Structures are given as C-alpha cells and as structure tokens.
Amino acid sequence: MHASWSPLAGSASKSSNSSSWIANYAALEATGVLPASSPRLPADLSEALQRELRGAASEGGPLRTLRFHDAVRASVDGEPLLRTVGPLATLFAASLGSEQLCRSSSSRAALRSGSGATYAGGGLSGGGQFAGLSAAAGAVGCSLLRILGEKPDKRAWLYTLAAELTPAGVVAVLDRCQMSDNTRRLDNGEARTPGGVFSQEAKRFTRARGRAAQPVDLPRLRPYQRDVVGMVLSSWGLRLTDELLRGEDGGGVAGGAAATTAAAAPTPAQLRARYQAMARDWSGNWLVMSPTGSGKTRMFVEITRAVADDVQQTRGRGALVLVLVPRVLLTQQQADAFGSAGLPDTHVQCFSSDNQLTPAAWEKAVEARSAGRRTTTVLVCTPDSYKNLLLVAHPRGLLREAPTQVDLLVLDEAHHCHDDHAYARIVDVLVAPAPAMRLLGVTASPAGDEDMDELANKMSDLLGSLRAELHVVDERLPDVAAVLATPTAKAVRVQRRPVDWRLADALRLCSVDVALDIGDALSSAAVADGRAADARAALLESLGDIAAVAEAAAGGPANRAQANYITSLLGKAEELVEDAGVEGVLPFLARKAAALCRQQCSVGNSSGGDVALRVSDLVKNIMGRGGSGPGLLTACAGPSGEWAAEVVRDCFQSGVAQEGRTFPKLWALIQYLSEEYGSRECFHGIVFVKTRQAVFHLADVMRRSGQLQFLQVYELVGHNDASKKRGALPVEPDRHGRGMSDAEQQEILRLFKAPGRKVLVATSAAEEGLDVPSCEFVVRYNAAITGIQLLQSRGRARMRVSQFVCILQEHTLDERMDSRSALQVANMASYALNRAAQQQQMP
Structure with missing residues (x-):
C-alpha cells in the first residue's frame, strides 16, 4: 500500500480532523474489508469533500451530501479493483466524508467556532493580557490557548468560553485563577491543568455575575397556587408569607381558589384556619401534583421563602435548602427562578456534572447558615451530583450529618423517586434519619400504569417512600384552566417500507x-x-x-x-x-x-x-x-443486490426531498413543518426522538432538505457517562454517540430560545420541566414509551394555541406504545380527578 494511504495517518488527531476520515477508510483496505485502491483515491476523496465544504460556506443552502456522494461514486468506479464492491466502497467513503460535511453545519460546530459571537467596545480599564482588545471570540481564544498552555485541540472550547465571558470577564477569571481554591479534581485528587482551573473559575464567575443582576418581579401567586402554598405552610406551622396575606391586587388579604369575590376578605386567622382544614391535620411531607405549565416552581420558591424566614426567626441562623432537578438543563432554569425571587440574605448556586458539588462547597453552604452569618443557601443540583457527594466524595461525615443540615428538600419532577434512581437513594439517606426535615415533591405525572389497581399501588409506594401526603391541583378549576396550554393533538400515521x-x-x-x-x-x-x-x-x-x-x-x-x-x-x-x-x-x-x-x-x-x-x-x-x-447492504438492495447503488445514493439525498425516495417519517415531518410554518416569521418547536444517534441524523437530514431551509435547527442530547464504562480499548469519538456537556446544553438552549424560526431536535433530556414560553408545537418522532413521557413531552408546548403531533409507523411497536401511554395518561387523570373530588369533600 502506498505510504500516504496509511490507516494510521493522523492517528494522534481527533476524529473531526480532516485527515481522520481518510485514515479510517484506509483501515478498511488494510484489514481486507475492501480491496486495495490506487494512491490517487485519497486525494480524489479529499478534494471532493473540500469542494463541497467550500461550496457550503460560500453558497449556503442545503448540505450537499448528494453531490459529494456522486463524486465519491465516480472516483470509486474509476478504481478497477473496487468495481466489484462499488456500492459498498461508496457507502464507506461517502459515509465518512459526509459526516465531516454535516459536522461543519451542526449546532456544536457553531458553538465551538464562536460564530456570531463578537466582542464590542474598547479598552479594558483593568489592563492585563487583553487590555485594549476589540476582537472576535477566536482572537481571545487563541490568546487564552497560549496563556494557559493548552493543546491546540482545546482552541474551540476556549473560543466558546471567551465568547460567553467577554474580554473583561476573561481578565476577571484569570485574576480569580491566581487565588483559586479549586486546583484539584474531585474524582481522583490530581492537580487540574491551568485550563481546568480556568474552566472552574469561569463557571463561578458566570454564576456570580448572574446573581449580581437586578432581580425581576415574580408573578403574583394565582388562587390555586395560594391554596398549595398556604396549605403546606400551615401544615408545617409556618407563618404565612406577605404574598399570601395580600390580595391578588396587592391591596389586602385574599383567599385561594375557593374564595368568592362577593365575600369579605378573610382575616389572617381565617386564612390559616382554612389552609389547616385543607391540610387535614397532616404535618409531614407533601407531594403536589399540578399540571405542566401551572407554575410549580413559583409555588416552591414561595414555600422556600417561608422556610428561610422561619429558620432565621426561630433558630437564629440561615436555612439550607436543597433543590433536586432530574436534568442538567433545569439547574440553571430553577436557579434563575430563585435568583429572581429576591429572597433576603439568600445565596443561590447550581451544580451538575460539569460543576460538581464538592465537599468544600457543601461545607461553605453549611457554614453560611451559622448563627453568625444567617445566610440562607439554596443549592440546585442534579441528583447524581448530590448522590456522588454523599456516597463517594465524603461518605461518612455527610451520611451522618447531612440529614440534620438540610432544612428543606425539594424534589422537582418527584415521580423519579422509585427503584434505583438517585432520587430514591437520596430520600432514603436524608429523610429516614431525619423525620423532622421538611420535604416537598412536585410533579405533573406521579406514576403511570394500564391497570388502575397497579397505579394505586405505585402511588402508594411513591407516597410511602417520600413519607408524604398527596395534594392534587384540579386542572378543571377555572383559574387553573386559564393558564394551561391546551395543544391540539394530531397523529400522523405512515407505513413502514419493505426495505426497512x-x-x-x-x-x-x-x-x-x-x-x-x-x-x-x-x-x-x-x-x-x-x-x-x-x-x-x-x-x-x-x-x-x-x-x-x-x-x-x-x-x-x-x-x-x-x-x-x-x-x-x-x-x-x-x-x-x-x-x-x-x-x-x-x-x-x-x-x-x-x-x-x-x-x-x-x-x-x-x-x-x-x-x-x-x-x-x-x-x-x-x-x-x-x-x-x-x-x-445486499439485504436492503433486493434478492441479488441489484439496487445496491441506488440504496446507497438514497442515504445521501439532499436538496428538494421527494416522497418516494424519503424515509416516511421524515417526509411527514417535512410536510408538517413546511405547510404549517413555512410562511411564519417567528416560531419555536421541539421534535423528540428516542436516541442520540437519531437526534444527529434527523438534524442533519433536515439541514439537507430543500423544503426546510427556512429553519434554524439545533440538536440537544444529555450528558454522557459512557466514557467511564468503556473497556480497555475506547472507541473513537463519534458525535452520534457522545453526549453534550452541561455548558453546551445550556448554550444551545439559549440560542434556541432567541427569536427566530427555530426547531430543537432532542432526546428525553429536554422532555421534563423545560420552560420555553414561545414553544408552540411539539412533534414526537416516535411514540412515548410511558404515560409520564407522553404527558411531559406534550407539556413542552407552552403557548395557549399550540400543537402536539405524533408521527407513528403503522403495524409496529409505535402503535402499541402510543395506545399504552395514552391509557396510562387517562388512568392517571382519572386517579387525579378522584383525589381532587375527595379533597373538595373534606372540611
């Protein structure tokens, strides 16, 4: 084999390197999967890809994967030894090269190139390495690369950081690095690289900058929210907050959902008596079931306010409030909600996989609540972050002391508290040893089952594990119905092709x-x-x-x-x-x-x-x-493989899609989006798929579709822990299987929320709790597996007039799962209505 056609060429570089895909193709020849080719083939393939990359950059429009395929096929057909395996060789080469083409237009590529992110303004008053700088994010990233002594493959990551921080922020973070106390890794105790320290301090700086922003006024509690907050506070013997004692117009005492406008405004004593009656003599933990979009966060923020005030007044110290959220995306969202609440003497922090809750951070939070400082600390964490703190980082001390240190534990999306989920483990550790600790769980979908008796058993198990009483917010109440989105449901059924x-x-x-x-x-x-x-x-x-x-x-x-x-x-x-x-x-x-x-x-x-x-x-x-x-390939291409070349070509279709040559689900999506939103100037929607591989594939083919060029498409997948589970021989990184860091998820969500004609293609990482008020449609590209998943994904359509579309393949698991999840939702609704009726009958 020719020396330049080596399978190990570029082995030290990442898979995104332009030479890596050529080396991967060479390995197919070196191992005998494909016959050997001439030395000119790699040059032909590389030139074909570069030509399409240049064209995409200069001309725009759909990704030109089909043109690249045709160029690859022509090069392969010119190789005598490859003609017998032409379709297979074309499939390998076109797949490897097209991946580079698709990566160049992906959301992650946009983030890492710093595209659209420039710095405005003149010099920096603080001097330092970037004094007087007015440049693009890339220039600052290059300077950071030199200052921190990082390798060139970190350049894109530093571009992204620089774009977020601005030059003044970069200088501030560099100054913080000089005094950082976070110079060692939590997992193995090894010293962080300068870039690692910079990353940690950048996160701290960003959070501090967010807290320094002026808080915005929270919306007033609605009647049903007053009922929930008042009931919980009264059952715990806490003082009603000023918000509860004010009328909805802010001018006097008001009741909750059952209050009438004709009746005189109740006194505080009457309010407390009413709320205590709603609590039915219960003084323990609560699980609140409230519909998606009903403002559950607003409720537990107000309850936190009352708990913090009570701890300060009765114990002479600050409170420690632990808020657990199941998804990385929700950490910042909930932290922002607390930051906007204007809670007095309160410090809000969020932790997840990128920013682990360390023993040092926990000890600072505990110290802040001491009698001398009286600062309330709200820690918003993913459950894995807190579980790791309990069970790995500092097991003996925290397992013994944590139950007495937490004043309020809030479980957002509390339906996860079952089996071996981290929620269940944390509840076992914190609640059992400390029955006096207060716990509040909130969810729109506590459980699901096709059998009503089994559903009742699951609810009993959930309430038992939380040691909680259930309160249901009745979605039929006028003040509840007035705020809920009611997406129009639509099912689009397609046939599964014989080839599939x-x-x-x-x-x-x-x-x-x-x-x-x-x-x-x-x-x-x-x-x-x-x-x-x-x-x-x-x-x-x-x-x-x-x-x-x-x-x-x-x-x-x-x-x-x-x-x-x-x-x-x-x-x-x-x-x-x-x-x-x-x-x-x-x-x-x-x-x-x-x-x-x-x-x-x-x-x-x-x-x-x-x-x-x-x-x-x-x-x-x-x-x-x-x-x-x-x-x-032969199995897909007919009895004797006679259609192999056409099957391969269809894998790389681009431009205006044709129904007969397009995957039926994709065709249904193209039709829906182009007909419903092609003429709209601004909208947001989410498409849910099952796997990471499907997310990136669907986003790519949407960018390749001529009919969907009016869209901005973003991909979003969850964090990846697979790297910790690989064996001795790790597989080369591939974006189709890799997760996204916390920072990438948050930045993509920020870009998606901005005005425009935008679609987010996501896994279940975006299904729960995500609040995008302008989201007016949700498409499930496959059926929900459970009723909880169906209810949560439907709840992401937040506009009052919105649509919820399911694309289902007939005679497949899609149809069975759709019927199953719909029955579970109906059963849970029936359970909730019965419970709400019981609540109304109680004095």
Missing part, C-alpha cells in the same frame, strides 16, 4: 451470527488456555439473551472488547431503523465499522488471553463480504 423491514430482520440475524462467532472464538481461546472447552455450548444456551454473549466478551483484551462493541452497535442500529430507516442505519454502521478497523490496525496482533477473532472479520460478515449471509 428487511433491514430490521437482517440486523437481528447479524446479531445472532456475531454472537455465534464470539462464542466460537471464546471456546477456542478457552481450549488454547487449557480451560474447559464448553464455552460455546454455554453461550449457545443463552442466545435468547444476546447480551450474555457480549458480557462474556467484555472487559478483556482488544479483540474481545471490539467484538463486544460490535454487538452493542447492532442493537443501536436496530433501534435506529425506527427513526432513520436504511438512510440512517447504513451510514452509521459504516462509520463505526471503519473506526473499529482503524483501531485494529493500531493494536496489531492479539495478545495473550485474547480471541483470534478480528473485528474486520465481523465487519466483512455484517456488510456482506464474507460469511454465509448476504450482508446488510
């Missing part, structure tokens, strides 16, 4: 074949090591659960680890068929297979204890160049 059925069947067969291959390899390895030769038989017994085979291969040397990874890829590919069809699955597997083959080249021969099976053998079998089966 064939692909799904072929993927299941491939999974079994790979499991058998792994079983044979493990059995041979056992014999070679002098152990029992029964491995294959034992594995065959468990073939009903392919995961057992993968588990047997996991955690070992390189070949075993790669074979195990192949099994997980096939599972993800089968799941992706539902949201992306052939057009999404084949390029996804092609990219992953090429990266694995490149790793095989870097590892070399198998080591002692490894299996002889090579990942390239599995790739050949899966894609159709070995083994007994026809391979996935």
Whole structure:
C-alpha cells in the first residue's frame, strides 16, 4: 500500500480532523474489508469533500451530501479493483466524508467556532493580557490557548468560553485563577491543568455575575397556587408569607381558589384556619401534583421563602435548602427562578456534572447558615451530583450529618423517586434519619400504569417512600384552566417500507451470527488456555439473551472488547431503523465499522488471553463480504443486490426531498413543518426522538432538505457517562454517540430560545420541566414509551394555541406504545380527578 494511504495517518488527531476520515477508510483496505485502491483515491476523496465544504460556506443552502456522494461514486468506479464492491466502497467513503460535511453545519460546530459571537467596545480599564482588545471570540481564544498552555485541540472550547465571558470577564477569571481554591479534581485528587482551573473559575464567575443582576418581579401567586402554598405552610406551622396575606391586587388579604369575590376578605386567622382544614391535620411531607405549565416552581420558591424566614426567626441562623432537578438543563432554569425571587440574605448556586458539588462547597453552604452569618443557601443540583457527594466524595461525615443540615428538600419532577434512581437513594439517606426535615415533591405525572389497581399501588409506594401526603391541583378549576396550554393533538400515521423491514430482520440475524462467532472464538481461546472447552455450548444456551454473549466478551483484551462493541452497535442500529430507516442505519454502521478497523490496525496482533477473532472479520460478515449471509447492504438492495447503488445514493439525498425516495417519517415531518410554518416569521418547536444517534441524523437530514431551509435547527442530547464504562480499548469519538456537556446544553438552549424560526431536535433530556414560553408545537418522532413521557413531552408546548403531533409507523411497536401511554395518561387523570373530588369533600 502506498505510504500516504496509511490507516494510521493522523492517528494522534481527533476524529473531526480532516485527515481522520481518510485514515479510517484506509483501515478498511488494510484489514481486507475492501480491496486495495490506487494512491490517487485519497486525494480524489479529499478534494471532493473540500469542494463541497467550500461550496457550503460560500453558497449556503442545503448540505450537499448528494453531490459529494456522486463524486465519491465516480472516483470509486474509476478504481478497477473496487468495481466489484462499488456500492459498498461508496457507502464507506461517502459515509465518512459526509459526516465531516454535516459536522461543519451542526449546532456544536457553531458553538465551538464562536460564530456570531463578537466582542464590542474598547479598552479594558483593568489592563492585563487583553487590555485594549476589540476582537472576535477566536482572537481571545487563541490568546487564552497560549496563556494557559493548552493543546491546540482545546482552541474551540476556549473560543466558546471567551465568547460567553467577554474580554473583561476573561481578565476577571484569570485574576480569580491566581487565588483559586479549586486546583484539584474531585474524582481522583490530581492537580487540574491551568485550563481546568480556568474552566472552574469561569463557571463561578458566570454564576456570580448572574446573581449580581437586578432581580425581576415574580408573578403574583394565582388562587390555586395560594391554596398549595398556604396549605403546606400551615401544615408545617409556618407563618404565612406577605404574598399570601395580600390580595391578588396587592391591596389586602385574599383567599385561594375557593374564595368568592362577593365575600369579605378573610382575616389572617381565617386564612390559616382554612389552609389547616385543607391540610387535614397532616404535618409531614407533601407531594403536589399540578399540571405542566401551572407554575410549580413559583409555588416552591414561595414555600422556600417561608422556610428561610422561619429558620432565621426561630433558630437564629440561615436555612439550607436543597433543590433536586432530574436534568442538567433545569439547574440553571430553577436557579434563575430563585435568583429572581429576591429572597433576603439568600445565596443561590447550581451544580451538575460539569460543576460538581464538592465537599468544600457543601461545607461553605453549611457554614453560611451559622448563627453568625444567617445566610440562607439554596443549592440546585442534579441528583447524581448530590448522590456522588454523599456516597463517594465524603461518605461518612455527610451520611451522618447531612440529614440534620438540610432544612428543606425539594424534589422537582418527584415521580423519579422509585427503584434505583438517585432520587430514591437520596430520600432514603436524608429523610429516614431525619423525620423532622421538611420535604416537598412536585410533579405533573406521579406514576403511570394500564391497570388502575397497579397505579394505586405505585402511588402508594411513591407516597410511602417520600413519607408524604398527596395534594392534587384540579386542572378543571377555572383559574387553573386559564393558564394551561391546551395543544391540539394530531397523529400522523405512515407505513413502514419493505426495505426497512428487511433491514430490521437482517440486523437481528447479524446479531445472532456475531454472537455465534464470539462464542466460537471464546471456546477456542478457552481450549488454547487449557480451560474447559464448553464455552460455546454455554453461550449457545443463552442466545435468547444476546447480551450474555457480549458480557462474556467484555472487559478483556482488544479483540474481545471490539467484538463486544460490535454487538452493542447492532442493537443501536436496530433501534435506529425506527427513526432513520436504511438512510440512517447504513451510514452509521459504516462509520463505526471503519473506526473499529482503524483501531485494529493500531493494536496489531492479539495478545495473550485474547480471541483470534478480528473485528474486520465481523465487519466483512455484517456488510456482506464474507460469511454465509448476504450482508446488510445486499439485504436492503433486493434478492441479488441489484439496487445496491441506488440504496446507497438514497442515504445521501439532499436538496428538494421527494416522497418516494424519503424515509416516511421524515417526509411527514417535512410536510408538517413546511405547510404549517413555512410562511411564519417567528416560531419555536421541539421534535423528540428516542436516541442520540437519531437526534444527529434527523438534524442533519433536515439541514439537507430543500423544503426546510427556512429553519434554524439545533440538536440537544444529555450528558454522557459512557466514557467511564468503556473497556480497555475506547472507541473513537463519534458525535452520534457522545453526549453534550452541561455548558453546551445550556448554550444551545439559549440560542434556541432567541427569536427566530427555530426547531430543537432532542432526546428525553429536554422532555421534563423545560420552560420555553414561545414553544408552540411539539412533534414526537416516535411514540412515548410511558404515560409520564407522553404527558411531559406534550407539556413542552407552552403557548395557549399550540400543537402536539405524533408521527407513528403503522403495524409496529409505535402503535402499541402510543395506545399504552395514552391509557396510562387517562388512568392517571382519572386517579387525579378522584383525589381532587375527595379533597373538595373534606372540611
């Protein structure tokens, strides 16, 4: 093979590097998956990609993946040794190169390039490294790269930080670094790099800058919110807040939802008596079920105000309030709500995976509440952040002391408190040892089940774990109904294409074949090591659960680890068929297979204890160049594979989409968006899909669609912990499987919320609690799995006139899940109405 056509070329660079995809393709030839080509092919492929990248930058319009495919196909057809595998070679090369093209227009690329983010204004009064600077974010990022001594691959990250901080902020953060007490990592105690310290101090600076902003007036409590707040406070024996004692016009005492305008304004004593009657002599914890969009945050902010005031008045110190939210995106949103409340002598902080709650931060919060300082601290955390603090960072001390240090525990989206969720573990740690600690849980969807008796059991279990009483906000009340969005529901049903059925069947067969291959390899390895030769038989017994085979291969040397990874890829590919069809699955597997083959080249021969099976053998079998089966591409391309070239070409369609050549779900989405919003000047909507792979694929194909060029499309996925679970041979990073950092999620959400014609394509990371008041449509690209998921995703449509659309494939799991989740929602609504009726009957 020609020297410049090496599979290890550019191995030190990240996968986004322009030479990396060429090296991945070279690895397919080096491992025998594809025949060898001439030395001119890499140059032809690189030039074709650069041509399309230049065109996209200068001309705009849809991503030109189809033109790139056609150029790749022409280059492949010109290689004599590749003509027999032309469609397969084209699939590999076009998939690898098109990924670079799509990345260049992704949300993450926009963030990291600092596009649109420039600094205005003149010099800096403080002098320092950036005195007098008036430049783009990139210039500051380059300077930071030099000052901090970071590697070039950190440049994009520093661009993003610089864009957020502004030059004055960069100077302030650099000054803070000189005095930082956060110079060691929490997880392993190792010293942070200068860039790591800068990152931590930038987060602290940003939070402090946000707190310094003038608080805005919170909306007044509505009647039903007054009822909830007053009931909870009265049951806990706390003083009613001034907000409760004022009328809705701010001029006098007012009642709640049951008060009449004709009646005289009740006195504080009458209000307390009424609220105590609502509490039904209960003095413990509360779980409040209130519809999405009803202002649950406003309720628990007001309850926090009363708790903090009581602790200061009766105990002579500040309160410590712990607010747990299930999603990273909600940490800042809820922290902002507290910051806007103007709570006196209150310090608000938020913590998540990017900004872990450290023992030092916890101890500062505890110290701040001491009698001498009397500062109330509100910590808004993801449950994993707090659980890690309890169980990893400082287990003995905090497990013993934390239950007595927390004055109020708020569980946002409290329905997560079950089984092994972090909510349940934290509640066990904090509530059981400290029955006097107050707990407030809020949710719109406490539980779900198709059977009413089972639903009642789940509710009983949830209330038992929280040691709480349930209060339901009745959505039928006029003052509740007046604020709720009522999205019009619409179901769009599409047929699943025969080609997608064939692909799904072929993927299941491939999974079994790979499991058998792994079983044979493990059995041979056992014999070679002098152990029992029964491995294959034992594995065959468990073939009903392919995961057992993968588990047997996991955690070992390189070949075993790669074979195990192949099994997980096939599972993800089968799941992706539902949201992306052939057009999404084949390029996804092609990219992953090429990266694995490149790793095989870097590892070399198998080591002692490894299996002889090579990942390239599995790739050949899966894609159709070995083994007994026809391979996935052939399975999609007709009995003899005669349509293979057209199937591959359809994977890279761009421009004006045509119904007959477009995945049916995508076509339904294109039709809906172009017909409903093509002529609108400003709108926001969210499209929910099931997996990260589907998020990036759908966002890419939307950008490739000529009909959707009026849209700004953003992707959003949750944080990724997979890096901690990889084996000895980590797989090359791929945006389709990687998560987003907390900062990336928050920044994408900020960009999405700004005015424009915007669509957010997201996983369940954006399903719960996300408040985008201008969101007027939600599309579920597949059915909700549970009633809770259905209710929460529908609740993201916040405008009064809005739409909720489900795109369902007929005769698939989509239809069954849609019926199941709808029944669960109906059952929970019936349960809530019965409970609300009981509340009204009580004195």
